[in-house]
Amino acid sequence: MNLTVFKYVVFLVGVSVSYAQDIYVETSLSSASFDDFKSDDGVNTLDNKYSRPVEFGIGVGAILNVTDNNRLKWDLGLNFNKYKINTSLNTSIPTEYNLNYVSLKTGPYFSLINHSRVKLQLHAHSSLDHLIFGSNQYSDVYDDLLEGKNFSKLVMNYHYGVAVEITLSNSSSLYMSYDSKNGLTNSIDGDESYRLNATSILMGFRFKLNKL
Amino acid sequence: MKILKQIVIVSIFIFMSKGLFAQSAGINYQALILNSEVIQIPGADVEENQVALGLEDVSFRFTISDETFQDLYIEEQSITTDENGMVSLIVGSGTPLFSTFDAIVWNGTLKYLNIEIDIHSQNQGYVFLDIQKILYLPQSGTGSTIDIVNDMTNVPMADNDVGDIIWILDADGLGNSSLMVWDGNQWRPAQMDFDPENEFALVVALDNNNRDLQFPTPNTGEQVWNQACDCIQVYDGNTWTDISSLGAISATNGINIGANTTIKFGGALVEPTKLTTDATNTLSIDGLQETTSTIDKNIVLIDTNSGVISRTPLGNVFQEEVTLTIAANDGQNQFATPSPITDDKKINIYRNGVRIGFTVVNNNTMVELEPAAVCYAGDEIRIIQFTN
Numbered sequence: 001m002n003l004t005v006f007k008y009v010v011f012l013v014g015v016s017v018s019y020a021q022d023i024y025v026e027t028s029l030s031s032a033s034f035d036d037f038k039s040d041d042g043v044n045t046l047d048n049k050y051s052r053p054v055e056f057g058i059g060v061g062a063i064l065n066v067t068d069n070n071r072l073k074w075d076l077g078l079n080f081n082k083y084k085i086n087t088s089l090n091t092s093i094p095t096e097y098n099l100n101y102v103s104l105k106t107g108p109y110f111s112l113i114n115h116s117r118v119k120l121q122l123h124a125h126s127s128l129d130h131l132i133f134g135s136n137q138y139s140d141v142y143d144d145l146l147e148g149k150n151f152s153k154l155v156m157n158y159h160y161g162v163a164v165e166i167t168l169s170n171s172s173s174l175y176m177s178y179d180s181k182n183g184l185t186n187s188i189d190g191d192e193s194y195r196l197n198a199t200s201i202l203m204g205f206r207f208k209l210n211k212l
Numbered sequence: 213m214k215i216l217k218q219i220v221i222v223s224i225f226i227f228m229s230k231g232l233f234a235q236s237a238g239i240n241y242q243a244l245i246l247n248s249e250v251i252q253i254p255g256a257d258v259e260e261n262q263v264a265l266g267l268e269d270v271s272f273r274f275t276i277s278d279e280t281f282q283d284l285y286i287e288e289q290s291i292t293t294d295e296n297g298m299v300s301l302i303v304g305s306g307t308p309l310f311s312t313f314d315a316i317v318w319n320g321t322l323k324y325l326n327i328e329i330d331i332h333s334q335n336q337g338y339v340f341l342d343i344q345k346i347l348y349l350p351q352s353g354t355g356s357t358i359d360i361v362n363d364m365t366n367v368p369m370a371d372n373d374v375g376d377i378i379w380i381l382d383a384d385g386l387g388n389s390s391l392m393v394w395d396g397n398q399w400r401p402a403q404m405d406f407d408p409e410n411e412f413a414l415v416v417a418l419d420n421n422n423r424d425l426q427f428p429t430p431n432t433g434e435q436v437w438n439q440a441c442d443c444i445q446v447y448d449g450n451t452w453t454d455i456s457s458l459g460a461i462s463a464t465n466g467i468n469i470g471a472n473t474t475i476k477f478g479g480a481l482v483e484p485t486k487l488t489t490d491a492t493n494t495l496s497i498d499g500l501q502e503t504t505s506t507i508d509k510n511i512v513l514i515d516t517n518s519g520v521i522s523r524t525p526l527g528n529v530f531q532e533e534v535t536l537t538i539a540a541n542d543g544q545n546q547f548a549t550p551s552p553i554t555d556d557k558k559i560n561i562y563r564n565g566v567r568i569g570f571t572v573v574n575n576n577t578m579v580e581l582e583p584a585a586v587c588y589a590g591d592e593i594r595i596i597q598f599t600n
Contacts, residue, residue: 034254037253037254039252040252045251045252045253046253046254089251089253089258089263092266092267092295093263093264093266095253097254097255134255136253136254136255136256138258138262138263139262139263141258141262143255143256145255145256148255148256150254150255150256150257151254151255151256186254192252194254196254
């Protein structure tokens, strides 16, 4: 992450927290896969029939009320996600990807049910993922994905999902969220491209700043 | 990016067998096939020869040729590589394209196995894969046959296992066959005994009785050293025979075998026999003794046409002069000769010292003087006659 991006992130977080009504901490269980891989020949040579391991992640963020009735909120969060992807080459050789991302996400929450005790929310986010660790292993080959140019280190994604928030007290609430994360198509070299998608279950606590 | 797809054999294991469980001969062929095509994946691409070519439909064409690369056998067969890229085939069990595997003569001479591969997904047809020497000989899987070579120059000297056996038609350069065993370093005659205990030596028998005790029911071909006859006896199925009598040399037609099996010149001819000489290869006899007496002596004659040698008394060769002097009667003109006249040129008639003519009469026993030569009483008639 270059300095400009870092400064921009710090600015957003600072502004958001300054105006935030809620902050939250969350954990996640995520599974990911490479979808729509295409080689130069336009052939998908990956096999996604293998199991999808679930990996742990954490995140923090701030939520701003956009409307007075609190139905629409805006989320800005920072997450750490681990993904393990099992796939295979076209020669039936299993290969395993281990990816660690730091992600900055932002997007709205809209409450379909906005009861004081329970809220049902739809959410949509966009995120910018930065790869901080990546490896690929097959046979006796180990490939560091941080090296070379054939793997995108910075990925744009869009998310959508649904969340249920249960009020625990005047100052805190518990929420669970389903999140479907879809990476934008990454063109690597020539016509080769892929998308990294992930499905996550998140659970966290939200705290009202003005009640703390 | 179009990358040539190649196949790399990183391990090949071949051995010959007559089929431990199968009925036909073949060569087990195993190979690990790597996909040297660059495989694109997210991240660094898989480089050539890093992974096996798994679950791929391939066809192999095997060609066995002799040391001059003359094709002996060609076959094709198809298989799918396993997940680890391994293929295991038996060369000899495919679809023959030329000749048959059984027709290959495994005589120990160098042969080559040429391998071509066709990766169906590649659509390039057969491409050359590998060629290698075959130094192996078919091993007997059922015990029914063993490998046979002509002589020691044809035995395989590499890739042998201790205990391998082979039958050599001419093991000693004299045409004698032998079973050879590979001892780890060289081929050893199986029948040679290097054990000081000599347990493979002939059984020794004191005499025939002792022999019969040791071999109450002998098998054909069993042998024994019989000390009584100082000979090796072999059982021919009916009786014990001195092997020295088997195939013994006999002499005839002027040749004889004397004591200690010494071959000597001499004896009766049993057929017309001819010696041929020429200007260079003459026939001579040295050391002939001289004799002065001609009594009872013959000389050797040689027939001009046949060359047959015969003999004749000396009298048949040299003429004997016989002289008869007669006192003639008056008017006598016939006289008896000393011997019967065989040739009128071998007789001369003289009257009083003068040779006169005559004719032969009276059954070649008398001569009659010419008409003008009438004798008077007291004339001396001399008859000189050569006997031959």
